[in-house]
Amino acid sequence: MSPSTIELLVRGFRRSVAAARAVRILLTAAFCVLVIWALQLPEPQARRALGLLVLGGLVLWAGAIIRSVRLTRELQTGNMLMAMGRLDDAEACLGRVLRRFSLSPQVKFLVFQQLAALFFQRQRHDDVVIVCHELLRQPIRRLHGVWLNTRLLLADVLLLEDRVAEAYGAMRPVYDAPLTLTDRMKLLPIQLRYELASNHAESAVGGLAEKVRIAELLESPAAGLVHALLAEACRRLSRPAQQAFLAERARLYCDLAPIARRYPVIAPIAAEAPADPG
Amino acid sequence: MVTLETAERLIALSRPRGGLRGSSLILLGLSILLMAMLADPDVLGLRPPLRFLAPQAAFLGIVGVILSGIARHRRLERWAFQVFEAALLREWDRAEPLLVRLLSSPVRHPQMRAELLLGLASVAEAQQEYSAAQRIYESILGDQAGDPLQLHTARVMLASAMLRTGQLTDAVALLDRLARADLPEPLKAQVELIALLREVILGQAQDNLALADRRRRLFRDHLGTRAGYGYGLLAAAYDRADQPDAARRLWHDATLLIRPGELLQRFRELEPLAGKYPEAEMAL
Numbered sequence: 001m002s003p004s005t006i007e008l009l010v011r012g013f014r015r016s017v018a019a020a021r022a023v024r025i026l027l028t029a030a031f032c033v034l035v036i037w038a039l040q041l042p043e044p045q046a047r048r049a050l051g052l053l054v055l056g057g058l059v060l061w062a063g064a065i066i067r068s069v070r071l072t073r074e075l076q077t078g079n080m081l082m083a084m085g086r087l088d089d090a091e092a093c094l095g096r097v098l099r100r101f102s103l104s105p106q107v108k109f110l111v112f113q114q115l116a117a118l119f120f121q122r123q124r125h126d127d128v129v130i131v132c133h134e135l136l137r138q139p140i141r142r143l144h145g146v147w148l149n150t151r152l153l154l155a156d157v158l159l160l161e162d163r164v165a166e167a168y169g170a171m172r173p174v175y176d177a178p179l180t181l182t183d184r185m186k187l188l189p190i191q192l193r194y195e196l197a198s199n200h201a202e203s204a205v206g207g208l209a210e211k212v213r214i215a216e217l218l219e220s221p222a223a224g225l226v227h228a229l230l231a232e233a234c235r236r237l238s239r240p241a242q243q244a245f246l247a248e249r250a251r252l253y254c255d256l257a258p259i260a261r262r263y264p265v266i267a268p269i270a271a272e273a274p275a276d277p278g
Numbered sequence: 279m280v281t282l283e284t285a286e287r288l289i290a291l292s293r294p295r296g297g298l299r300g301s302s303l304i305l306l307g308l309s310i311l312l313m314a315m316l317a318d319p320d321v322l323g324l325r326p327p328l329r330f331l332a333p334q335a336a337f338l339g340i341v342g343v344i345l346s347g348i349a350r351h352r353r354l355e356r357w358a359f360q361v362f363e364a365a366l367l368r369e370w371d372r373a374e375p376l377l378v379r380l381l382s383s384p385v386r387h388p389q390m391r392a393e394l395l396l397g398l399a400s401v402a403e404a405q406q407e408y409s410a411a412q413r414i415y416e417s418i419l420g421d422q423a424g425d426p427l428q429l430h431t432a433r434v435m436l437a438s439a440m441l442r443t444g445q446l447t448d449a450v451a452l453l454d455r456l457a458r459a460d461l462p463e464p465l466k467a468q469v470e471l472i473a474l475l476r477e478v479i480l481g482q483a484q485d486n487l488a489l490a491d492r493r494r495r496l497f498r499d500h501l502g503t504r505a506g507y508g509y510g511l512l513a514a515a516y517d518r519a520d521q522p523d524a525a526r527r528l529w530h531d532a533t534l535l536i537r538p539g540e541l542l543q544r545f546r547e548l549e550p551l552a553g554k555y556p557e558a559e560m561a562l
Binding site for chain 1: 313316317319359363366367498501503534559561562
């Protein structure tokens with residue numbers, strides 16, 4: 001995607017979010033004006049007008065909910081296409097959802113975040129940074145999942161680009177938020193990569209047993225990566241027994257060589273571990 | 279303890295009831311009342327100030343019912359999330375009371391109900407109450423209430439529970455059906471794990487060692503830490519085939535991922551290996 005296209009995408013996103021907000025404000029204002037007008041009508045027209053207004057408001061509300069549900073379903077289709085590796089179809093699907101009107105900006109935030117995840121899969125790191133920054137400019141703080149995923153995705157990409165200080169800036173607010181176990185599972189690999197990139201191996205091995213326990217809950221490649229990162233931290237701190245234990249476990253989860261190509265920080269561990277167990 | 283009776287009771291209590299009940303009925307009644315009062319203020323024959331207050335009260339009632347419904351749903355989601363976390367951490371003592379509380383009243387969302395019932399079955403299995411677990415899996419499959427992944431998990435785990443309750447013919451038939459299905463690799467890995475357990479229980483594991491490498495790769499790629507269970511069962515297969523070196527290596531890998539006590543609690547068939555081969559040293 002050329003820079004102008006990503007700019008167009010961001011502009012389109014801003015427009016759709018602003019439009020949703022404007023229409024909500026207009027509808028609320030129109031409803032209030034109509035209620036005041038209805039109250040000034042003589043009886044029994046006043047009651048009938050109020051009744052119709054309540055009914056109309058409910059129909060509009062239900063319509064907006066149905067619309068949001070439909071868009072959310074399309075978003076899920078996009079997610080499924082991404083999971084199946086059909087990235088072109090996923091991008092087309094997410095683009096369609098982004099262009100559709102919705103009274104709920106939350107749906108737009110979700111779609112935009114999924115687009116960032118898709119760009120991440122395509123290794124379009126600059127686009128991910130632009131999209132994440134744009135999302136963080138929006139009021140997404142109370143949408144905990146979207147907020148957290150956006151910050152972690154941004155930190156992940158910035159670490160891949162060796163922009164360590166910026167990655168810390170992206171991650172820092174996450175530490176002040178209450179985190180669930182699932183959040184901590186997402187955070188752990190990125191936190192360890194940051195700690196190793198900034199030469200804080202001591203921090204990386206702090207609470208080692210708890211970190212290993214969380215790593216055990218991850219899927220094979222992520223569990224392998226976290227074990228390898230912890231092994232690398234132990235290597236730097238000259239703790240050979242723990243390093244060997246963690247490296248051996250990492251090898252049991254996955255082949256480390258392809259992971260080391262993406263995350264060179266674990267290259268020393270990948271180089272010493274056999275490629276295939278057993 | 280999740281006994282068969284507990285499971286039966288919670289399955290029945292959590293089943294969504296048809297028709298309008300509870301809050302839906304109150305909401306409908308209040309809406310009709312409000313509309314009637316707006317259309318004809320004399321419909322209830324009230325005098326001021328009740329005549330003025332009644333529509334406001336009905337409106338507040340509607341808002342109250344909607345808000346309490348939202349609050350209830352959020353509370354259920356919060357508890358369900360706690361169950362999910364407890365199950366991930368295998369903290370069954372924490373999960374059980376939450377599950378009992380959640381399943382003691384109708385759960386309308388089918389996927390949430392299926393997830394909670396799967397959690398309850400996991401608690402039952404951890405307590406070695408396999409009949410209860412089997413009944414729960416059968417009820418999920420009988421109702422067909424859940425997403426395809428939940429139904430697949432229920433099928434695989436039903437086969438596993440039937441192996442434990444001695445219904446070997448049914449378990450073998452179900453596993454054969456699952457093995458023939460065209461499944462993606464992550465789902466196939468779950469099936470292979472239970473198929474391997476079946477072979478170990480029936481004393482056939484040593485005959486299928488040709489599959490061992492493929493199985494090992496599947497477990498490693500798709501089961502995460504649970505691959506350790508697969509390595510343990512493969513070690514049992516090699517042990518029975520009188521190949522102690524391979525068995526020792528696999529037992530080492532199994533105990534490197536999962537502590538021996540946990541391995542033996544889940545698969546008692548591995549007990550002979552525990553005394554025979556050295557376990558991996560845990561450096562943490």
